Amino acid sequence: MAYSEIQANNLPLDEKKRSERVIWLLAGVVLLSLADLFLTLTYLTSVGMSEGNPIAVWLLHSTNSVWPLAVYKMMTVAICVSLLYMHRRKRQGELASWCAMCILIALSIWWNQYSRYQPYLPLAEDHMVMVNEMFVQPFLTTHKQVPIIQ
Secondary structure (H helix, E strand, C coil), X not given: CCHXXXXXHCCCHHHHHHHHHHHXXXXXXXXXXXXXXXXXXXXXXXCCECCCCHHXXXXXXXXXXXXXXXXXXXXXXXXXXXXXXXXCCCHHHHHHHHHHHHHHHHHHHHHHXXXXXXXXXXXXXXXXXXXXXXXXXXXXXXXXXXXXXX
């Protein structure tokens, strides 16, 4: 029997249960994060959307590709899940895992509402969409428009 298995068997029952709960929570975090990534990429490459993350906006505009955004999102989730997994036996690790899961559940509810009402929503000023392999923001202008005098 490996040392880690012996060490895991010597844990108090509450730490074992906490560890199991955290692992299940982290699996949910990963699945909901993948769903968020899928929906983000789908909307960005079809009807467009307003991205709220300034780092994501910068990645999209500087690369004109969805791949850096996908890698960025996957790396941040992997780092966070790894840190939470390392602290899975501690009360703070479980609390942080519950917080992450609640945030992603709220985000999933938001996506549900957004997808349901998106056709009826007015386009935001920072709306962006991929057109011909390039991200554009049709409502942002780079120059000041001169009013027409009649």
